[in-house]
Amino acid sequence: MEFTIKAGSPEKLQHNCVVVGAYAGARLSPAAQILDQASGGLITSALQSGDLDEKAGACLMLRTLPGVASSRVLLVSLGKAEALNDKAYRDAVSAAARQLAGVAAPEVLFCLAEAELPKRDLAWKLAEATTLLQDSTFRSDWLKSKREESPKGARQVSFLVPDASDATLQGALTRGQALAEGLALTKTLGNLPGNICTPAYLADSAKQLGKEYKGKIKVEILDQAEIEELGMGGLLAVAQGSMQEPRFIVLQYKGGKGKTAPVVLVGKGITFDTGGISLKPGEGMDEMKYDMGGAASVLGTFKAIAAMELPLHVVGLIPAAENMPGGNAIKPGDIVTSMSGQTIEILNTDAEGRLILCDALTYAERFEPACVVDVATLTGACIIALGNLTSGLLANDDALAAELLASGQEAGDKAWQLPLWDEYQDMLKSNFADIPNIGSKGAGTITAACFLSRFTKAYTWAHLDVAGTAWKSGADKGATGRPVPLLTRFLMNRAGV
Ligand code: BES
Ligand code: MN
Ligand code: ZN
Numbered sequence: 001m002e003f004t005i006k007a008g009s010p011e012k013l014q015h016n017c018v019v020v021g022a023y024a025g026a027r028l029s030p031a032a033q034i035l036d037q038a039s040g041g042l043i044t045s046a047l048q049s050g051d052l053d054e055k056a057g058a059c060l061m062l063r064t065l066p067g068v069a070s071s072r073v074l075l076v077s078l079g080k081a082e083a084l085n086d087k088a089y090r091d092a093v094s095a096a097a098r099q100l101a102g103v104a105a106p107e108v109l110f111c112l113a114e115a116e117l118p119k120r121d122l123a124w125k126l127a128e129a130t131t132l133l134q135d136s137t138f139r140s141d142w143l144k145s146k147r148e149e150s151p152k153g154a155r156q157v158s159f160l161v162p163d164a165s166d167a168t169l170q171g172a173l174t175r176g177q178a179l180a181e182g183l184a185l186t187k188t189l190g191n192l193p194g195n196i197c198t199p200a201y202l203a204d205s206a207k208q209l210g211k212e213y214k215g216k217i218k219v220e221i222l223d224q225a226e227i228e229e230l231g232m233g234g235l236l237a238v239a240q241g242s243m244q245e246p247r248f249i250v251l252q253y254k255g256g257k258g259k260t261a262p263v264v265l266v267g268k269g270i271t272f273d274t275g276g277i278s279l280k281p282g283e284g285m286d287e288m289k290y291d292m293g294g295a296a297s298v299l300g301t302f303k304a305i306a307a308m309e310l311p312l313h314v315v316g317l318i319p320a321a322e323n324m325p326g327g328n329a330i331k332p333g334d335i336v337t338s339m340s341g342q343t344i345e346i347l348n349t350d351a352e353g354r355l356i357l358c359d360a361l362t363y364a365e366r367f368e369p370a371c372v373v374d375v376a377t378l379t380g381a382c383i384i385a386l387g388n389l390t391s392g393l394l395a396n397d398d399a400l401a402a403e404l405l406a407s408g409q410e411a412g413d414k415a416w417q418l419p420l421w422d423e424y425q426d427m428l429k430s431n432f433a434d435i436p437n438i439g440s441k442g443a444g445t446i447t448a449a450c451f452l453s454r455f456t457k458a459y460t461w462a463h464l465d466v467a468g469t470a471w472k473s474g475a476d477k478g479a480t481g482r483p484v485p486l487l488t489r490f491l492m493n494r495a496g497v
Contacts, residue, residue: 001137003130003173005166006109006158011038014069015158016105019096021112022047023081024054031111031160032075038067043075052077056088057095061103070109074099078115086412089117093129097136097154106155113159123172126159128412130176131183131485133157138184140191140478175308175497179488182304183481185209189296190470190479194272194289199239199320202269202295203247206318209299213306216255222248232319232359233336234344238352239321241276241329248360249295251302251316255309255495261370262313263494265487266360268353268376269295269320276323276349277331290479291353293470294375295320300484301491308488310495315367319356323349335433339363340455345433353378354451355437361455371400371460373490374452375483376467381444383468391415391483392465394449400462404490411485415464424450 010018010031020032026047028036036043042065046052052060056079063072076096079088093112100108110133113125133154141147161169189197189205203221210219224245227235232248239246249269252262270291274280280288295318302316330336334346336355339362344355353376364372382392391408393415395401401417408415427439427447435454439447449463469482 001134001154002156003177004156004158005126005161005164005169005173007161007164010034010109010111010160011068013109015107015109016070017072017074017100017103018068018070018109019074019076019111021076021078021092021115022052023078027081029078029111029114031114035065035068035073039065040067043073046075055079057091059095059099061099072103072105076112081116084115084117086117086120089115089125090128090132090412093132094136097133101136101153104152108154108157109160110157111160113161122161123168126169127172127176127179129159130173131180134177134180135183138187140187175492178304178307179485181307182300182484182488185303186296186300186481186484187479189299190290190293192289194322197289197292198244198271199247199269199322200244202271202292202318202320203249205299206249206251209303210251216253216306217302218252220250222250230339230363231337232339234338234355234359235319235321237330237334237336237346238323238355241326242322242324244271244322246319246321248363249316249318249320251298253302253306253312253314255305256311256313260313262315262367263491264315264317264364264367264369264372265298265301266317266357266364266372266374267294267296267298268292268357268374268378269318270353270356271320271322273323273350273352274325276352277325277329278348278350279325280350284473287471287473287477290471291377292320293377293466293479296479297375297466297470297482297484297487300481301487304484304488305491308492308497310491310497312491312495314491315369317360317364319360321356323352338455342435342454343433345430345436347436348438351437351448354448357452358455361452365458369459371462372456373404373462373464373487375464375487377470378465379445379448379467382465385418385445386416386468388468388472389414391469391486392445393417393462394420394446394465395462396420396453396456397460397462400460403493404462404464404486407490407493408483408486411489413482413485415483415486418446420446420449420453
Protein backbone atom coordinates (compact mmCIF):
# COMPACT_ATOMS: atom_id res chain seq x y z
CA MET A 1 0.00 0.00 0.00
CA GLU A 2 1.22 3.51 -0.79
CA PHE A 3 0.43 6.50 1.35
CA THR A 4 0.46 10.21 0.53
CA ILE A 5 -1.00 13.39 1.92
CA LYS A 6 -3.22 15.63 -0.14
CA ALA A 7 -4.92 18.97 0.31
CA GLY A 8 -8.03 20.14 -1.55
CA SER A 9 -11.80 19.89 -1.56
CA PRO A 10 -12.98 16.33 -0.93
CA GLU A 11 -15.91 16.61 -3.37
CA LYS A 12 -13.59 17.59 -6.24
CA LEU A 13 -10.70 15.16 -5.68
CA GLN A 14 -11.37 12.07 -7.78
CA HIS A 15 -10.69 8.66 -6.22
CA ASN A 16 -12.39 5.27 -6.24
CA CYS A 17 -13.62 5.93 -2.74
CA VAL A 18 -13.69 8.77 -0.20
CA VAL A 19 -13.77 7.72 3.45
CA VAL A 20 -15.45 10.20 5.81
CA GLY A 21 -16.65 10.09 9.41
CA ALA A 22 -20.00 10.71 11.07
CA TYR A 23 -20.81 10.99 14.77
CA ALA A 24 -23.88 9.69 16.54
CA GLY A 25 -26.94 11.95 16.19
CA ALA A 26 -26.28 12.53 12.47
CA ARG A 27 -23.40 14.94 13.21
CA LEU A 28 -21.01 15.07 10.28
CA SER A 29 -17.25 15.51 10.25
CA PRO A 30 -16.04 18.52 8.18
CA ALA A 31 -15.30 16.49 5.02
CA ALA A 32 -18.62 14.64 5.33
CA GLN A 33 -20.38 17.99 5.63
CA ILE A 34 -18.80 19.19 2.40
CA LEU A 35 -19.84 16.01 0.55
CA ASP A 36 -23.31 16.32 2.04
CA GLN A 37 -23.70 19.87 0.76
CA ALA A 38 -22.31 18.96 -2.67
CA SER A 39 -24.79 16.09 -2.98
CA GLY A 40 -27.80 18.08 -1.84
CA GLY A 41 -28.04 16.48 1.60
CA LEU A 42 -27.94 12.80 0.60
CA ILE A 43 -25.61 11.87 3.47
CA THR A 44 -27.80 13.55 6.04
CA SER A 45 -30.89 11.83 4.73
CA ALA A 46 -29.14 8.42 4.81
CA LEU A 47 -28.20 9.05 8.43
CA GLN A 48 -31.62 10.32 9.38
CA SER A 49 -33.23 7.21 7.98
CA GLY A 50 -31.01 5.20 10.33
CA ASP A 51 -28.85 3.49 7.71
CA LEU A 52 -25.64 3.89 9.74
CA ASP A 53 -25.35 2.31 13.16
CA GLU A 54 -24.11 4.82 15.74
CA LYS A 55 -21.46 2.53 17.22
CA ALA A 56 -17.89 3.49 16.30
CA GLY A 57 -16.77 1.35 13.38
CA ALA A 58 -20.15 0.90 11.69
CA CYS A 59 -19.91 1.51 7.94
CA LEU A 60 -22.20 2.51 5.11
CA MET A 61 -21.06 2.52 1.47
CA LEU A 62 -22.80 5.04 -0.76
CA ARG A 63 -22.39 5.12 -4.54
CA THR A 64 -22.41 7.89 -7.15
CA LEU A 65 -23.41 10.85 -5.08
CA PRO A 66 -24.25 13.79 -7.33
CA GLY A 67 -21.70 16.59 -7.04
CA VAL A 68 -19.00 14.24 -5.70
CA ALA A 69 -16.17 13.37 -8.10
CA SER A 70 -15.30 10.03 -6.47
CA SER A 71 -17.55 7.10 -7.33
CA ARG A 72 -18.00 5.88 -3.76
CA VAL A 73 -18.34 7.45 -0.34
CA LEU A 74 -17.64 5.23 2.64
CA LEU A 75 -19.36 6.65 5.69
CA VAL A 76 -17.79 5.46 8.94
CA SER A 77 -19.35 5.95 12.35
CA LEU A 78 -17.07 7.52 14.97
CA GLY A 79 -19.62 6.96 17.76
CA LYS A 80 -20.67 9.71 20.15
CA ALA A 81 -18.59 12.83 19.51
CA GLU A 82 -18.04 13.48 23.22
CA ALA A 83 -16.95 9.84 23.77
CA LEU A 84 -14.40 9.82 20.94
CA ASN A 85 -11.17 8.27 22.20
CA ASP A 86 -8.17 6.37 20.81
CA LYS A 87 -10.08 3.08 20.76
CA ALA A 88 -13.08 4.52 18.90
CA TYR A 89 -10.73 6.11 16.35
CA ARG A 90 -8.84 2.84 15.84
CA ASP A 91 -12.09 0.89 15.60
CA ALA A 92 -13.35 3.27 12.92
CA VAL A 93 -10.10 3.10 10.90
CA SER A 94 -9.91 -0.72 11.19
CA ALA A 95 -13.55 -1.08 10.13
CA ALA A 96 -12.91 1.15 7.12
CA ALA A 97 -9.90 -1.01 6.24
CA ARG A 98 -12.05 -4.16 6.35
CA GLN A 99 -14.70 -2.57 4.11
CA LEU A 100 -12.09 -1.36 1.62
CA ALA A 101 -10.54 -4.85 1.41
CA GLY A 102 -13.72 -6.18 -0.16
CA VAL A 103 -14.19 -3.44 -2.76
CA ALA A 104 -12.45 -2.84 -6.08
CA ALA A 105 -11.32 0.62 -5.06
CA PRO A 106 -7.53 0.89 -5.42
CA GLU A 107 -7.38 4.67 -4.96
CA VAL A 108 -8.77 5.97 -1.71
CA LEU A 109 -9.12 9.43 -0.22
CA PHE A 110 -9.08 8.95 3.54
CA CYS A 111 -10.55 11.71 5.69
CA LEU A 112 -10.96 10.11 9.14
CA ALA A 113 -7.86 11.79 10.56
CA GLU A 114 -9.87 14.98 10.96
CA ALA A 115 -11.73 13.31 13.84
CA GLU A 116 -11.41 15.49 16.92
CA LEU A 117 -9.55 13.24 19.24
CA PRO A 118 -8.65 14.72 22.63
CA LYS A 119 -4.87 14.98 23.22
CA ARG A 120 -3.88 13.60 19.80
CA ASP A 121 -2.46 15.73 17.01
CA LEU A 122 -2.90 15.19 13.28
CA ALA A 123 0.51 13.48 12.95
CA TRP A 124 -0.48 10.88 15.57
CA LYS A 125 -3.78 10.20 13.83
CA LEU A 126 -2.11 9.86 10.42
CA ALA A 127 0.63 7.54 11.69
CA GLU A 128 -1.91 5.40 13.48
CA ALA A 129 -4.16 5.14 10.41
CA THR A 130 -1.19 4.31 8.18
CA THR A 131 -0.13 1.46 10.46
CA LEU A 132 -3.68 0.09 10.77
CA LEU A 133 -4.39 0.26 7.05
CA GLN A 134 -1.09 -1.35 6.10
CA ASP A 135 -1.41 -3.97 8.84
CA SER A 136 -4.91 -4.90 7.63
CA THR A 137 -3.32 -6.35 4.48
CA PHE A 138 -1.18 -8.81 6.48
CA ARG A 139 -1.76 -12.45 5.46
CA SER A 140 -0.53 -15.72 6.99
CA ASP A 141 -1.48 -18.11 4.24
CA TRP A 142 1.97 -18.46 2.68
CA LEU A 143 2.15 -22.15 3.60
CA LYS A 144 -1.14 -23.05 1.92
CA SER A 145 -0.69 -24.75 -1.43
CA LYS A 146 -3.33 -22.51 -3.02
CA ARG A 147 -3.27 -18.90 -1.98
CA GLU A 148 -6.13 -16.63 -2.76
CA GLU A 149 -4.84 -13.71 -4.76
CA SER A 150 -7.12 -10.80 -4.06
CA PRO A 151 -6.92 -8.06 -6.67
CA LYS A 152 -9.32 -5.98 -4.58
CA GLY A 153 -8.57 -3.56 -1.79
CA ALA A 154 -6.89 -0.19 -1.48
CA ARG A 155 -3.49 0.30 -3.13
CA GLN A 156 -3.02 4.04 -2.88
CA VAL A 157 -4.28 5.93 0.12
CA SER A 158 -4.26 9.72 0.15
CA PHE A 159 -4.93 11.37 3.48
CA LEU A 160 -6.83 14.64 3.29
CA VAL A 161 -4.88 17.29 5.25
CA PRO A 162 -5.01 21.09 5.42
CA ASP A 163 -1.40 21.52 4.24
CA ALA A 164 0.21 18.87 2.01
CA SER A 165 3.67 20.49 2.21
CA ASP A 166 3.88 19.88 5.96
CA ALA A 167 7.01 17.74 6.45
CA THR A 168 5.89 16.56 9.92
CA LEU A 169 2.85 14.93 8.38
CA GLN A 170 4.92 13.24 5.68
CA GLY A 171 7.20 11.96 8.47
CA ALA A 172 4.18 10.57 10.30
CA LEU A 173 3.31 8.41 7.29
CA THR A 174 6.87 7.11 7.04
CA ARG A 175 6.87 6.20 10.73
CA GLY A 176 3.43 4.63 10.55
CA GLN A 177 4.56 2.46 7.70
CA ALA A 178 7.84 1.57 9.40
CA LEU A 179 5.88 0.31 12.41
CA ALA A 180 3.64 -1.77 10.13
CA GLU A 181 6.72 -3.37 8.58
CA GLY A 182 8.06 -4.23 12.01
CA LEU A 183 4.69 -5.70 12.98
CA ALA A 184 4.61 -7.81 9.83
CA LEU A 185 8.03 -9.31 10.57
CA THR A 186 7.06 -10.12 14.15
CA LYS A 187 3.76 -11.69 13.13
CA THR A 188 5.32 -13.69 10.31
CA LEU A 189 7.93 -15.18 12.64
CA GLY A 190 5.39 -15.85 15.39
CA ASN A 191 3.09 -17.72 13.03
CA LEU A 192 5.84 -19.90 11.57
CA PRO A 193 5.75 -23.48 12.86
CA GLY A 194 8.49 -24.88 15.07
CA ASN A 195 9.78 -27.16 12.32
CA ILE A 196 10.64 -24.11 10.22
CA CYS A 197 11.34 -21.43 12.80
CA THR A 198 14.20 -23.05 14.72
CA PRO A 199 16.94 -21.22 16.65
CA ALA A 200 19.06 -21.31 13.47
CA TYR A 201 16.14 -19.84 11.50
CA LEU A 202 15.77 -16.98 13.99
CA ALA A 203 19.49 -16.33 13.62
CA ASP A 204 19.14 -16.27 9.82
CA SER A 205 16.23 -13.84 10.09
CA ALA A 206 18.39 -11.55 12.20
CA LYS A 207 21.21 -11.83 9.61
CA GLN A 208 18.69 -11.02 6.89
CA LEU A 209 17.66 -7.90 8.77
CA GLY A 210 21.32 -6.94 9.03
CA LYS A 211 21.64 -7.26 5.24
CA GLU A 212 18.49 -5.27 4.61
CA TYR A 213 19.74 -2.44 6.82
CA LYS A 214 23.40 -2.75 5.98
CA GLY A 215 25.53 -0.27 7.87
CA LYS A 216 22.69 0.40 10.30
CA ILE A 217 22.09 -2.97 11.96
CA LYS A 218 25.07 -5.14 12.87
CA VAL A 219 24.33 -8.80 13.65
CA GLU A 220 26.48 -11.33 15.43
CA ILE A 221 25.45 -14.96 15.94
CA LEU A 222 26.99 -17.07 18.69
CA ASP A 223 26.77 -20.83 18.18
CA GLN A 224 26.81 -23.71 20.68
CA ALA A 225 30.61 -23.64 21.16
CA GLU A 226 30.66 -19.88 21.78
CA ILE A 227 27.72 -20.17 24.16
CA GLU A 228 29.65 -22.84 26.08
CA GLU A 229 32.69 -20.56 26.08
CA LEU A 230 30.62 -17.85 27.77
CA GLY A 231 29.32 -20.30 30.35
CA MET A 232 25.66 -19.72 29.60
CA GLY A 233 24.56 -22.73 31.63
CA GLY A 234 20.87 -21.77 31.60
CA LEU A 235 20.59 -21.52 27.84
CA LEU A 236 22.61 -24.72 27.36
CA ALA A 237 20.47 -26.60 29.88
CA VAL A 238 17.25 -25.82 28.02
CA ALA A 239 18.77 -26.64 24.64
CA GLN A 240 20.30 -29.97 25.65
CA GLY A 241 17.07 -31.96 25.23
CA SER A 242 16.67 -30.87 21.61
CA MET A 243 18.26 -31.87 18.30
CA GLN A 244 18.32 -28.15 17.49
CA GLU A 245 21.42 -26.36 18.71
CA PRO A 246 20.90 -23.07 20.51
CA ARG A 247 21.91 -19.68 19.18
CA PHE A 248 22.65 -16.41 20.91
CA ILE A 249 21.82 -13.48 18.66
CA VAL A 250 23.31 -10.01 19.18
CA LEU A 251 21.97 -7.06 17.20
CA GLN A 252 23.29 -3.52 17.32
CA TYR A 253 21.54 -0.53 15.85
CA LYS A 254 23.53 2.69 15.92
CA GLY A 255 21.46 5.58 14.65
CA GLY A 256 22.83 8.34 16.84
CA LYS A 257 26.12 10.19 16.74
CA GLY A 258 28.82 9.69 19.33
CA LYS A 259 29.00 7.14 22.08
CA THR A 260 25.86 6.85 24.16
CA ALA A 261 24.75 4.14 26.56
CA PRO A 262 22.41 1.83 24.64
CA VAL A 263 18.91 0.68 25.39
CA VAL A 264 19.14 -3.11 25.47
CA LEU A 265 16.15 -5.20 24.37
CA VAL A 266 16.15 -8.88 25.32
CA GLY A 267 13.67 -11.31 23.72
CA LYS A 268 12.78 -14.85 24.79
CA GLY A 269 13.43 -17.11 21.80
CA ILE A 270 11.96 -20.52 22.64
CA THR A 271 11.08 -21.72 19.15
CA PHE A 272 8.87 -24.45 20.62
CA ASP A 273 7.96 -25.10 24.23
CA THR A 274 6.82 -28.65 24.91
CA GLY A 275 7.50 -28.11 28.61
CA GLY A 276 10.38 -30.59 28.43
CA ILE A 277 10.26 -33.51 30.89
CA SER A 278 7.64 -31.49 32.82
CA LEU A 279 5.59 -32.00 29.67
CA LYS A 280 2.69 -29.70 28.84
CA PRO A 281 -0.78 -31.15 28.18
CA GLY A 282 -1.53 -31.82 24.51
CA GLU A 283 -4.45 -29.49 24.03
CA GLY A 284 -3.45 -26.31 22.27
CA MET A 285 0.22 -27.20 22.45
CA ASP A 286 0.65 -26.13 18.81
CA GLU A 287 0.39 -22.56 20.05
CA MET A 288 3.69 -22.95 21.89
CA LYS A 289 5.36 -22.21 18.55
CA TYR A 290 4.91 -18.57 19.50
CA ASP A 291 7.09 -18.91 22.58
CA MET A 292 9.65 -16.95 20.58
CA GLY A 293 7.25 -13.98 20.46
CA GLY A 294 9.61 -11.90 22.61
CA ALA A 295 12.48 -12.57 20.21
CA ALA A 296 10.25 -11.79 17.23
CA SER A 297 9.20 -8.50 18.81
CA VAL A 298 12.84 -7.49 19.28
CA LEU A 299 13.51 -8.20 15.58
CA GLY A 300 10.32 -6.36 14.54
CA THR A 301 11.22 -3.37 16.69
CA PHE A 302 14.69 -3.26 15.14
CA LYS A 303 13.11 -3.27 11.70
CA ALA A 304 10.77 -0.44 12.66
CA ILE A 305 13.41 1.81 14.21
CA ALA A 306 15.87 1.19 11.38
CA ALA A 307 13.20 2.12 8.82
CA MET A 308 12.51 5.26 10.88
CA GLU A 309 16.23 5.98 11.15
CA LEU A 310 15.85 6.86 14.83
CA PRO A 311 18.91 8.65 16.27
CA LEU A 312 19.54 6.13 19.04
CA HIS A 313 21.82 3.29 20.13
CA VAL A 314 19.92 0.04 20.68
CA VAL A 315 21.23 -3.46 21.37
CA GLY A 316 19.09 -6.57 20.88
CA LEU A 317 19.84 -9.87 22.61
CA ILE A 318 18.05 -13.10 21.74
CA PRO A 319 18.75 -16.39 23.46
CA ALA A 320 17.18 -19.02 21.18
CA ALA A 321 16.51 -22.68 21.95
CA GLU A 322 13.88 -25.39 21.68
CA ASN A 323 12.46 -26.92 24.87
CA MET A 324 12.07 -30.65 24.29
CA PRO A 325 11.94 -33.82 26.34
CA GLY A 326 14.63 -36.29 25.34
CA GLY A 327 17.30 -38.67 26.57
CA ASN A 328 19.64 -35.82 27.33
CA ALA A 329 17.02 -33.34 28.51
CA ILE A 330 17.23 -31.59 31.88
CA LYS A 331 15.20 -33.23 34.66
CA PRO A 332 13.44 -31.75 37.68
CA GLY A 333 16.04 -31.45 40.40
CA ASP A 334 18.96 -30.82 38.04
CA ILE A 335 21.24 -28.01 39.12
CA VAL A 336 23.04 -25.84 36.57
CA THR A 337 25.34 -22.84 36.78
CA SER A 338 24.27 -19.66 35.02
CA MET A 339 26.68 -17.26 33.33
CA SER A 340 26.42 -15.02 36.40
CA GLY A 341 27.84 -17.83 38.54
CA GLN A 342 24.58 -18.29 40.45
CA THR A 343 23.47 -21.93 40.60
CA ILE A 344 19.89 -22.80 39.67
CA GLU A 345 17.83 -25.78 40.80
CA ILE A 346 15.50 -26.68 37.92
CA LEU A 347 12.35 -27.81 39.73
CA ASN A 348 10.16 -27.59 36.63
CA THR A 349 11.58 -27.89 33.12
CA ASP A 350 8.58 -25.95 31.81
CA ALA A 351 9.88 -22.82 33.51
CA GLU A 352 12.53 -22.63 30.78
CA GLY A 353 12.11 -19.05 29.64
CA ARG A 354 13.77 -17.59 32.72
CA LEU A 355 16.65 -20.06 32.32
CA ILE A 356 17.60 -18.69 28.92
CA LEU A 357 16.79 -15.07 29.79
CA CYS A 358 18.99 -14.98 32.88
CA ASP A 359 22.11 -15.58 30.79
CA ALA A 360 21.10 -12.92 28.27
CA LEU A 361 20.54 -10.49 31.16
CA THR A 362 24.04 -11.20 32.45
CA TYR A 363 25.48 -10.77 28.95
CA ALA A 364 23.72 -7.37 28.77
CA GLU A 365 26.03 -5.99 31.49
CA ARG A 366 28.92 -5.62 29.05
CA PHE A 367 27.07 -2.86 27.16
CA GLU A 368 26.79 -0.65 30.25
CA PRO A 369 23.18 -0.06 29.23
CA ALA A 370 21.05 3.01 29.84
CA CYS A 371 18.36 0.46 30.59
CA VAL A 372 17.38 -3.11 29.74
CA VAL A 373 13.88 -4.22 28.74
CA ASP A 374 13.18 -7.91 28.33
CA VAL A 375 10.16 -9.26 26.50
CA ALA A 376 8.92 -12.77 27.08
CA THR A 377 5.92 -15.07 26.77
CA LEU A 378 6.88 -16.06 30.27
CA THR A 379 3.93 -17.19 32.37
CA GLY A 380 0.45 -18.61 31.95
CA ALA A 381 -0.27 -16.82 35.23
CA CYS A 382 -0.04 -13.50 33.39
CA ILE A 383 -2.92 -14.59 31.14
CA ILE A 384 -4.95 -15.45 34.24
CA ALA A 385 -4.19 -12.03 35.75
CA LEU A 386 -4.54 -9.71 32.76
CA GLY A 387 -6.11 -11.75 29.95
CA ASN A 388 -5.18 -11.10 26.35
CA LEU A 389 -5.58 -7.33 26.40
CA THR A 390 -2.78 -6.16 28.65
CA SER A 391 0.88 -7.09 28.99
CA GLY A 392 2.37 -7.54 32.46
CA LEU A 393 5.11 -5.08 33.42
CA LEU A 394 7.55 -5.45 36.30
CA ALA A 395 10.61 -3.31 36.92
CA ASN A 396 13.36 -2.51 39.37
CA ASP A 397 12.89 1.19 38.58
CA ASP A 398 9.58 3.06 38.73
CA ALA A 399 10.62 5.81 36.33
CA LEU A 400 11.38 3.25 33.61
CA ALA A 401 8.12 1.47 34.38
CA ALA A 402 6.18 4.74 34.04
CA GLU A 403 7.91 5.48 30.73
CA LEU A 404 6.92 2.08 29.33
CA LEU A 405 3.35 2.30 30.63
CA ALA A 406 2.94 5.70 28.95
CA SER A 407 4.42 4.39 25.70
CA GLY A 408 1.92 1.54 25.77
CA GLN A 409 -0.95 4.01 26.23
CA GLU A 410 0.23 6.16 23.33
CA ALA A 411 0.68 3.16 21.07
CA GLY A 412 -2.58 1.43 21.98
CA ASP A 413 -0.48 -1.52 23.18
CA LYS A 414 -1.07 -1.31 26.88
CA ALA A 415 0.76 -2.80 29.83
CA TRP A 416 -0.03 -2.82 33.54
CA GLN A 417 2.48 -2.87 36.36
CA LEU A 418 2.62 -5.66 38.92
CA PRO A 419 4.62 -5.32 42.13
CA LEU A 420 8.15 -6.59 42.49
CA TRP A 421 8.41 -6.03 46.22
CA ASP A 422 11.18 -7.67 48.23
CA GLU A 423 8.64 -9.73 50.15
CA TYR A 424 8.04 -11.81 47.02
CA GLN A 425 11.72 -12.74 46.80
CA ASP A 426 11.16 -15.05 49.78
CA MET A 427 8.99 -17.25 47.55
CA LEU A 428 12.16 -18.35 45.73
CA LYS A 429 14.11 -20.67 48.03
CA SER A 430 16.15 -23.76 47.18
CA ASN A 431 17.67 -26.18 49.67
CA PHE A 432 20.40 -27.17 47.26
CA ALA A 433 21.24 -24.27 44.93
CA ASP A 434 21.31 -20.46 45.01
CA ILE A 435 17.84 -20.20 43.48
CA PRO A 436 15.06 -22.50 42.24
CA ASN A 437 13.53 -21.86 38.82
CA ILE A 438 9.99 -21.76 40.22
CA GLY A 439 8.44 -20.04 43.21
CA SER A 440 6.11 -21.40 45.85
CA LYS A 441 2.41 -21.42 44.96
CA GLY A 442 0.75 -18.26 43.62
CA ALA A 443 1.91 -14.98 42.03
CA GLY A 444 3.52 -16.86 39.12
CA THR A 445 4.18 -13.78 37.03
CA ILE A 446 5.77 -11.97 39.95
CA THR A 447 7.99 -14.86 41.07
CA ALA A 448 9.16 -15.31 37.46
CA ALA A 449 10.17 -11.63 37.44
CA CYS A 450 11.78 -12.05 40.88
CA PHE A 451 13.91 -14.80 39.37
CA LEU A 452 15.00 -12.49 36.54
CA SER A 453 15.66 -9.65 38.98
CA ARG A 454 18.47 -11.71 40.54
CA PHE A 455 20.36 -11.17 37.28
CA THR A 456 19.62 -7.48 36.71
CA LYS A 457 21.30 -5.83 39.68
CA ALA A 458 23.81 -3.94 37.53
CA TYR A 459 21.32 -1.75 35.65
CA THR A 460 17.86 -0.26 35.33
CA TRP A 461 15.55 -2.98 34.09
CA ALA A 462 11.97 -3.74 33.13
CA HIS A 463 10.29 -6.97 32.14
CA LEU A 464 7.27 -7.33 29.85
CA ASP A 465 5.30 -10.57 30.15
CA VAL A 466 3.49 -10.90 26.82
CA ALA A 467 2.17 -14.47 27.23
CA GLY A 468 -1.38 -13.17 26.81
CA THR A 469 -0.87 -10.33 24.35
CA ALA A 470 1.56 -11.67 21.74
CA TRP A 471 -0.93 -14.26 20.48
CA LYS A 472 -4.61 -14.49 19.69
CA SER A 473 -6.32 -17.87 20.18
CA GLY A 474 -9.64 -18.93 18.68
CA ALA A 475 -10.97 -18.80 15.13
CA ASP A 476 -8.47 -16.25 13.85
CA LYS A 477 -5.53 -17.41 15.90
CA GLY A 478 -2.17 -15.96 15.16
CA ALA A 479 0.57 -13.63 16.33
CA THR A 480 -0.50 -10.06 17.15
CA GLY A 481 2.84 -8.30 16.75
CA ARG A 482 2.69 -6.99 20.31
CA PRO A 483 4.58 -5.41 22.01
CA VAL A 484 6.27 -3.93 18.92
CA PRO A 485 4.06 -0.79 19.03
CA LEU A 486 4.88 -0.20 22.72
CA LEU A 487 8.63 -0.77 22.27
CA THR A 488 8.83 1.33 19.13
CA ARG A 489 6.97 4.20 20.78
CA PHE A 490 9.25 3.92 23.83
CA LEU A 491 12.32 4.21 21.60
CA MET A 492 10.78 7.05 19.55
CA ASN A 493 10.19 8.94 22.78
CA ARG A 494 13.77 8.28 23.91
CA ALA A 495 15.00 9.53 20.52
CA GLY A 496 12.82 12.63 20.86
CA VAL A 497 10.71 12.14 17.72
N1 BES B 1 5.87 -20.39 27.56
C1 BES B 1 5.28 -20.67 28.80
C2 BES B 1 4.30 -19.59 29.26
C3 BES B 1 3.05 -19.48 28.44
C4 BES B 1 1.94 -20.21 28.76
C5 BES B 1 3.00 -18.63 27.37
C6 BES B 1 0.79 -20.11 28.01
C7 BES B 1 1.86 -18.52 26.62
C8 BES B 1 0.75 -19.26 26.94
C9 BES B 1 6.34 -20.82 29.89
O1 BES B 1 7.54 -21.35 29.45
C10 BES B 1 5.79 -21.74 30.91
O2 BES B 1 5.56 -22.86 30.58
N2 BES B 1 5.58 -21.23 32.12
C11 BES B 1 5.06 -22.03 33.17
C12 BES B 1 5.82 -21.70 34.43
C13 BES B 1 5.50 -22.61 35.57
C14 BES B 1 6.04 -24.00 35.30
C15 BES B 1 6.13 -22.06 36.81
C16 BES B 1 3.58 -21.69 33.32
O3 BES B 1 3.21 -20.52 33.18
O4 BES B 1 2.79 -22.62 33.51
MN1 MN C 1 7.51 -23.44 29.46
ZN1 ZN D 1 8.00 -21.08 27.50
